[in-house]
Amino acid sequence: MTRIDKTTTAAEKSRELEMFFGPQHVGMVGNFGIILTVEGDTVVKARANPGYLHRGFEKLMEYRTYAQNFPLVCRLNVMDPDPNEALYAMAVEDLAGLEVPERAQYIRTIMLELSRMASHLLWMWAYGNMIGFDTFAQWAMGDREYIIDLFETLTGGRIYHTYIWPGGVRRDLPPGFAEKTFEALEHIETMLPDYDNLFFNNRIFADRTKGIAVLDRDEAVALGVTGTNLRATGSRTDVRKDEPYAAYADLDFEVPTMEDGDSYSRAIVIRMEIEESISLIRQALNRIPDGPAWRKTPNPFKWNVPPGETYVKVESARGEAGFYMVSDGSDRPYRAHLRSPSYPTGIIVLEELLKGASLADVGHIMLSLNIAAPEIDR
């Protein structure tokens, strides 16, 4: 004989539990929390809980000169730092009216594509770990090291490069860099069939991810989704094609898409992009023109950028990354605002897609969206 106590709340009756997913979690690269309301094994409600990596970069940038901001911007995204450097450089160039030498544009393209590959390989590590493919995950992490070595050769830094700089790039390519890059690309290319056999063509992976967390094209656009997540819904949109920057207009590449918009499609799009990046870097290295890699900028201690505003954008590994910069004619930015692709996907889209999901899927839904926490918090 049970008697329902009138004082129990609705939540207690339905046996809903609140569960903290993160902020320390192996699945998320960076600290990022989700507060889940679960009933049994099903997620009823999810609330994203960002802010653990908020470093106030946008405020800090208003206090620093244009040259001092240079080492700040790459730290906006740990996994994929170069698009942020490129954005900052492009914004300052646009405001100051600087021309970038052709050679620097090619070096930037190589840098951005290497960064995309490094980010995708790191994602493969995290995603593989999440679904239980540890061997695959370690392979991806190991192969990422080849790209990190290239970064070290080129810039001296492994993770943060502070390399793309208003007016061009900081240094020209060192001797032997092209050969070393071709070797690394060759190695990664020979690894791709192994990745496919072990993971991407694996039935277990498909069973686990097909039909999970589906977004269709219109909903994705309405929620501000860009990049690989939007391309997985069948939309062929890419900033590199829509508004070519660096040397992308001269290079030949495809934009891979998938139709279904589920976790599986998002993973396959990322896998296909690695091949495109390899081809892009090869083309750029073969066609790179001679000339200077940097056009001299004014004295950085007395560099007043003319007043104005600009919005520039690039395609980072996650989607459209944009930079809105306002200058009032002084030696520091009046306002700098980063549009990160993870911002919509990490908050609104994630909350939407987790509704009704199984608790076991939370990790790989989160990862399939390829969210970078430092980009959300800034």
Added chain:
Amino acid sequence: MIEVEEQQKNKIAANFENGEVTLPRKGRLVVTISKESLCSLLLFLKMDGFEHLSLISCVDWLGEGELELVYHLWSYQKKIHAMVKTRIDRESPHFLSIIPLFRHAQTYEREIYEMFGVRFEGNRRLIPFLLDNWQGAPPMRKDFDLRKYVKEKFDVEERAE
């Protein structure tokens, strides 16, 4: 070269008399408009193919006593990035939420509320976003002095002048 932009400019100018349209470069369109007409302009642009809201920015113009809201829209067909700007009063700022037009504006509005103190009517989720237990003035405003705050809050002595 910038035909599509010109057409778009004329279209906006024909429908919104108080909107001032400029074309800074290829693929960019800037509209400055009064706050009363802003929402109808956004609706007009959305119906006209600008379906992607990239970003909502806020700029604090301390000297003029105004806050500027900048709505960044992108059209996948026309390949134009439109920046729609409006100014609101800096004292007790409030504005209409555009969630009915763009659902994910919620997060941007939430951030602007936290960082600039602009209250968006119709947004029910103006709860703390990035900051933790913040009691002070909105920190992204120009009159919030970062160095002074750090000195007072953490009792840091200034060593070098």
